[in-house]
Amino acid sequence: MKKLFTGIACILALSASAQDREITFKEGDWKTQLAAAKKENKIIFFDAYTSWCGPCKMMAKDVFTKNDVADLFNGTFYNVKYDMEKGEGPALKDKYDVKAYPTYLFINGDGEVVHKIVGSMSAQEFITESSKALKPESTAFGLAKKFNAGDHSEATTVAYLEALEKAYESDKMGSVAKTYFDGLPKTSLLEARNWELVQKYLNNPSSQAFAYLYANKAELEKKYEASKVNQYFDMTFMMSVYAVKRSYEKKADLKAPKEITAAIRKLQAARPSKSSASLLAQLDLIEFAGTKQWDKFTAKVEAILADASFPRRNDLVITAANDVVTAAPANYYATAEKWANELQKTANDFSNIQITDLRKRILKKQGKTAEAEAMAAKAMELRKEAGKKGQMTPPIMND
Structure with missing residues (x-):
């Protein structure tokens, strides 16, 4: 009987330890970590967090401690984490343009970001998204190289836009969408497939494609649900004004925001909407405050x-x-x-x-x-x- 209890105790201990795996993070300054990862020929998994971030704590407690997550990361990546408000954190935050928490970066031995994930998610989704770092050509950074090299096919563009959306890169998404849709024949923009993609990704009023669609708003309302057509234009104008304001507040490069501002003024003058007065007033106030x-x-x-x-x-x-x-x-x-x-x-x-x-x-x-x-x-x-x-x-x- 004693041997039986001993055997059961050993099995339970092994079972408990088998369920106790979690991502193991290396410690050290960033320069040392980068050199070590390069020596080991591993991609760095960089957990950018803050002490007050609830979703960061949830991911650390409920996702990083899953066996399949721990096995993938400990066996494949070089894992590091930095509080973005302490030590080297603020400098690394600026270096890698971390804007939200949690942000998960995947960085090669040369210090280049090859993949990026923003926000909390389930363990399975985290595994799926993180695994993309092992195929950099399918990430936002790899797809950027293809797109910037001239591959503006629908397949490459949509994959790139989806990756940017998941990385919370709305400004960049708008720039890519503008390039893609402005390159299409104008009449094709009214087709169902392109209208579907426009609603999802084209958030830039300075786009020629957007101007064409707004000028043909009545035609869109005949072909598609009028309420959704109006919602798309209203939301795009409103979010664009907020984006312009953020640019002024951050003292960023104002070339693109000024183009957007000029486009909104021109479009609203040609075809006033119910929100014209409010939109134009906001743009005036943003410019006055910014200057x-x-x-x-x-x-x-x-x-x-x-x-x-x-x-x-x-x-x-x-x-x-x-x-x-x-x-x-x-x-x-x-x-x-x-x-x-x-x-x-x-x-x-x-x-x-x-x-x-x-x-x-x-x-x-x-x-x-x-x-x-x-x-x-x-x-x-x-x-x-x-x-x-x-x-x-x-x-x-x-x-």
């Missing part, structure tokens, strides 16, 4: 605020007020406070929370810490009350 023309910025907001029928008036003014607090000189804070007072008169619960958050940010910028904390507590209470009513609440603005 530090704060007097023109405030005058534009005052005009919007004075027009009670202006489309998306409250959203535009609240966003503009937050932009003032974020980037304008301190003497403009009082103007933002004045806008908040005016909006407060007719604010619904959602806007009221936004205005309270705005007041908190103004107080904090003014060094009134106690008042800012009290305003933050008030905003939290308003969120709780809205939650009890089953209402949506706005995200909390960073200070």
Whole structure:
């Protein structure tokens, strides 16, 4: 009997250890890791994470500890991980343009990224996506070489666009889609297959193909579901305006954003949409803020605020007020406070929370810490009350 129990105990111990495998990460500075990986002729698996990232923790706990995941990575890749906010992390974040967490990079011995994955996923999906790094020609980076060398076939282009989408490279995706669709015969853009691909990938209003489709919007509405046609154009314009704003805020190369801005203005002038006034106002405000023309910025907001029928008036003014607090000189804070007072008169619960958050940010910028904390507590209470009513609440603005 004793031998039986001993045997069972050994089996259970072996079973437990068999289920205990996980990705093993090497430690050391980046230069040393890169040299070691090159010596071993292995692709580096680079886990770019932060200590506060929930999805990063989930992947480490629930995916990296799966046997099939551990076996693939420990047997195939040279595994490293860096907190993007500590030590070498910030420099590596900039070097490899990490924008979201978790980001998983696959890097060859020469320090070149051959594959990239962004976001959390199941173990099986993680294995599938990671395995693509072993065939670099099928990754976004390998497909880029084919596309840039002149292979603009549908097969190569769609594979490249799909890879860019999974890598959260929306700006690059827009540039590739523009090149591809602008190279097609214009009338073919109205065909079902191309219209399907356009809706998924063509997000650049400066594209000639986009201009042709917008000019033929009525024809598209006859052939396809009108609501989806309108949704595509409305969403593309809106997201493009946000992209332009991000470029100004990052002080990036403004050549492409300025082309997009000019295209939106031209298209909206030729064929105004329901959102024309709002789109054009946003573009004006983005340009004024980006070029530090704060007097023109405030005058534009005052005009919007004075027009009670202006489309998306409250959203535009609240966003503009937050932009003032974020980037304008301190003497403009009082103007933002004045806008908040005016909006407060007719604010619904959602806007009221936004205005309270705005007041908190103004107080904090003014060094009134106690008042800012009290305003933050008030905003939290308003969120709780809205939650009890089953209402949506706005995200909390960073200070």
